[in-house]
């Protein structure tokens with residue numbers, strides 16, 4: 564089996580990447596994803612530190628741009644949309660929220676965001692909030708309000724993402740037994756000790772829900788800070804060995820350059836969201852990220868490491884497609 568052919572034929576799903584959270588950002592930059600064989604990408608439209616006004620203007624702009632460039636993109640709501648995009652050579656795009664503060668404590672906000680194209684939400688970004696714990700904070704349980712939010716996320720057919728979430732809160736959510744969860748971008752702590760990475764308990768609990776863990780290409784969370792492909796493959800190997808090939812996916816968490824667009828609020832406290840005591844320097848500046856061009860390298864690397872075609876197809880996107888099919892059709 565030739566890696567290039569396999570990569571072209573397989574459904575390639577990037578479970579999370581970022582563009583500048585600014586309505587002036589030109590989404591045609593995402594063509595870069597399509598050119599390297601990606602068929603789907605979930606892009607972030609807001610984190611816990613972004614005001615709702617900013618998130619809404621970003622959503623309005625991105626939705627309008629996807630419509631305007633319908634020859635290139637498709638706003639995907641279902642698994643059928645993603646397959647259609649692949650058939651037609653377009654890139655399927657959906658939005659995700661990184662943190663539950665933009666939900667303003669109102670479970671009905673989940674459906675509003677869903678109707679605007681958000682398909683995946685995690686409750687907390689690094690720090691604790693009224694819904695539950697973030698990974699760089701005191702390890703607290705899921706709150707009663709958080710529980711209602713989780714129920715609504717499942718009812719609305721969104722993916723329950725547990726990235727950036729505190730250890731105990733994530734286990735509480737999985738113990739609710741409402742269905743599969745996703746860690747859209749998180750690596751095993753066994754390979755790189757960071758509280759943002761996952762313990763074996765989290766990894767195994769995710770698999771028990773029928774969920775998927777997606778390896779992330781952020782150098783800080785890999786054994787190789789340069790984010791080269793072998794370190795990404797090592798994370799995939801670890802997950803496959805622990806929970807089996809049906810529960811593993813990929814995300815790059817690539818951040819498209821902003822060309823000078825400022826996308827963090829002027830008064831944001833970087834030391835709060837990215838704590839220096841956890842090893843962050845000047846927020847997330849200087850962290851190396853895997854690039855979209857590494858997607859074909861991942862396919863070639865998996866083949867070289869002896870994975871068969873069916874297994875590679877699952878990791879590249881089949882597992883995430885199947886997860887979406889089970890959650891919302």
Ligand SMILES: [Zn+2]
Nearest residue numbers: 661726727748
């Ligand atoms: Zn993230």
